[in-house]
Amino acid sequence: MKVIKVWxxxxxxxxxxxxxxxxxxxxxxxxxxxxxxxxxxxHDPRFDALVPKGAKLEKIADGFIWVEGPxxxxxxxxxxxxxxxxxxxxxxxxxxxVKPFLMPSGYSGTVPFIGKEPGSNGLTVDATGRLVxxxxxxxQIARLEADGTLTVLADRYNGHRINSPNDLVFSSNGDLYFTxxxxxLPKAFDDPxxxxxxxxxxxxxxxxxxxxxxxxxxPNGIAFSPDEKTLYVSDVDPKRAAWLAYDVKSDGTVxxxxxxxxxxxxxxxxxFGPDGFKVDQRGNLFxxxxxxxxxxxxxxxxxxxxxxxxxxxxxxxxxxxxxxFITGGTAVYRLRLTTGAARF
Numbered sequence: 001m002k003v004i005k006v007w008x009x010x011x012x013x014x015x016x017x018x019x020x021x022x023x024x025x026x027x028x029x030x031x032x033x034x035x036x037x038x039x040x041x042x043h044d045p046r047f048d049a050l051v052p053k054g055a056k057l058e059k060i061a062d063g064f065i066w067v068e069g070p071x072x073x074x075x076x077x078x079x080x081x082x083x084x085x086x087x088x089x090x091x092x093x094x095x096x097x098v099k100p101f102l103m104p105s106g107y108s109g110t111v112p113f114i115g116k117e118p119g120s121n122g123l124t125v126d127a128t129g130r131l132v133x134x135x136x137x138x139x140q141i142a143r144l145e146a147d148g149t150l151t152v153l154a155d156r157y158n159g160h161r162i163n164s165p166n167d168l169v170f171s172s173n174g175d176l177y178f179t180x181x182x183x184x185l186p187k188a189f190d191d192p193x194x195x196x197x198x199x200x201x202x203x204x205x206x207x208x209x210x211x212x213x214x215x216x217x218x219p220n221g222i223a224f225s226p227d228e229k230t231l232y233v234s235d236v237d238p239k240r241a242a243w244l245a246y247d248v249k250s251d252g253t254v255x256x257x258x259x260x261x262x263x264x265x266x267x268x269x270x271x272f273g274p275d276g277f278k279v280d281q282r283g284n285l286f287x288x289x290x291x292x293x294x295x296x297x298x299x300x301x302x303x304x305x306x307x308x309x310x311x312x313x314x315x316x317x318x319x320x321x322x323x324x325f326i327t328g329g330t331a332v333y334r335l336r337l338t339t340g341a342a343r344f
Contacts (some may be wrong), residue, residue, distance in 0.1 A: 016058050039306075040055060047295060050280070050338070055309060057287075064090070066084050074125075106120040106137045107135070119136060120134055120135050132153070136165075138163055161195060163198065166179045166184075166220055167222050167276055178201055179219035198314055199213060202253070218236040221233070226249060226281060236274060240259075242261060242263050243263060266291070277315065289312060293306040293315060312327070324336075326335055
């Protein structure tokens, strides 16, 4: 495993670094401001048990370029999220606002990155609370250690570099599953150094990297059902934009890939459609897509929508497990729900 030094930023140093680097100082952290009552569209009575009527969408941070990959840090009681073009991870805390947390987050090279998305994308935490990142520019899955170094967990498969890991999820046994489209490469699908496949991989606890799915055009979000018998993957293929479902076998590999829900209606450009998502304690899928979040029952029924009016990229459970944090465009939001995380 490789180890890379990075910067983590203490709050006491924030003001000095902000002045030196031209970052917003946030000397008076902005308080959450209402973004209005979310437009709730109910298609099925089961939706009423998940999203309360009059649910209020609260903007908690704004002023970024393109935010993604939110994850709740239970140790710090804070939200971490990526600003991919800015090559940074930020931290938000109730009553304290936002501060830079990690930079660079996805590209550590000395030569200027020529693409649009150098930074980290999906974030998660392992069983001990360590942050694990999808690093676009460095084409790696990496883990942030307590001493501020980054340990590279995966960067090559079968003799070639992986593309630009997008999203990731741990199974309960500690294996890590992640998607690997080429969105973060300088020329994306036309990049001459693109990997042979846009795969979905499993990184086992012993460090073995296995290609699980090789026939998806643009794998994006990823999550398990509560019983971990189903693995969901979103695909933004212009010819088949969909949330997909796979049966998980006893050895951790997957089979019986199928369309869980066809999301072509929400594809706004060639590669922006169904994005990141999370599953709740009842197995309902909360999926980000252009304009908001759609909710689906385990049987694939479209239960309802939370229309934010924003180009929504991803979601995460936080606080006590019943708050849904939402990354959308330049801002981060939170929404209090009746349902909550399957594991928290």
